[in-house]
Amino acid sequence: SSGINAEYGGYVKAYIQWKFVDRIEEQIKAFKNGFAYVIPLSKLAVFDENELEYLMCGIAQIDVEDWCKYTEFKGGYSSTHHVVVWFWKAVRSFDNEFRARLLQFVTGTSRVPMNGFRELQGSNGPQKFCIEKWGGPNDLPRAHTCFNRIDLPPYNDYHTLKDKLKTAVECTGGFEID
Numbered sequence: 093s094s095g096i097n098a099e100y101g102g103y104v105k106a107y108i109q110w111k112f113v114d115r116i117e118e119q120i121k122a123f124k125n126g127f128a129y130v131i132p133l134s135k136l137a138v139f140d141e142n143e144l145e146y147l148m149c150g151i152a153q154i155d156v157e158d159w160c161k162y163t164e165f166k167g168g169y170s171s172t173h174h175v176v177v178w179f180w181k182a183v184r185s186f187d188n189e190f191r192a193r194l195l196q197f198v199t200g201t202s203r204v205p206m207n208g209f210r211e212l213q214g215s216n217g218p219q220k221f222c223i224e225k226w227g228g229p230n231d232l233p234r235a236h237t238c239f240n241r242i243d244l245p246p247y248n249d250y251h252t253l254k255d256k257l258k259t260a261v262e263c264t265g266g267f268e269i270d
Contacts, residue, residue, distance in 0.1 A: 145202055146192070152204055154191045156184055159221065162209035166241075167225030175246055175253065176223055182254040190261070197261045200237035214240050232260040 205211035215238035226243035
């Protein structure tokens with residue numbers, strides 16, 4: 093059984109390498125060369141991927157009412173649950189740049205679809221923004237970008253929620269695959 097698992101793990105790694113690197117290597121090189129012709133890559137080295145997206149795409153005004161309207165809830169939360177009400181209060185209190193960072197934290201992009209949140213996409217097609225109850229009051233929120241879902245702990249007060257949300261967004265460091 094462990095031999096099969098090791099073979100399977102090797103197969104999965106090789107498939108991912110082919111699917112996301114080897115198969116498109118020629119196209120990526122051509123894109124990179126064309127991009128470098130316009131903007132020297134050394135000038136971009138100071139930016140991380142999030143900053144580069146903001147620099148290239150800008151930040152559109154985020155309509156919080158539309159965001160609320162096209163949000164679903166799981167784990168015992170609803171639009172009227174006090175933690176969800178605090179969440180939207182915090183979102184409204186943030187400036188547009190921080191709202192974009194929050195959106196990027198949860199969905200993987202700071203951009204709202206052209207026709208609003210009703211057209212938000214996940215890894216398998218249309219996927220609404222989702223707030224799910226998870227964890228305890230000492231935990232930070234966590235995000236599942238493939239599913240446009242934020243796992244939001246049941247905080248005891250608004251200020252804790254807002255502080256933990258800001259910390260989670262400001263301290264993100266990437267992702268992992270198990």
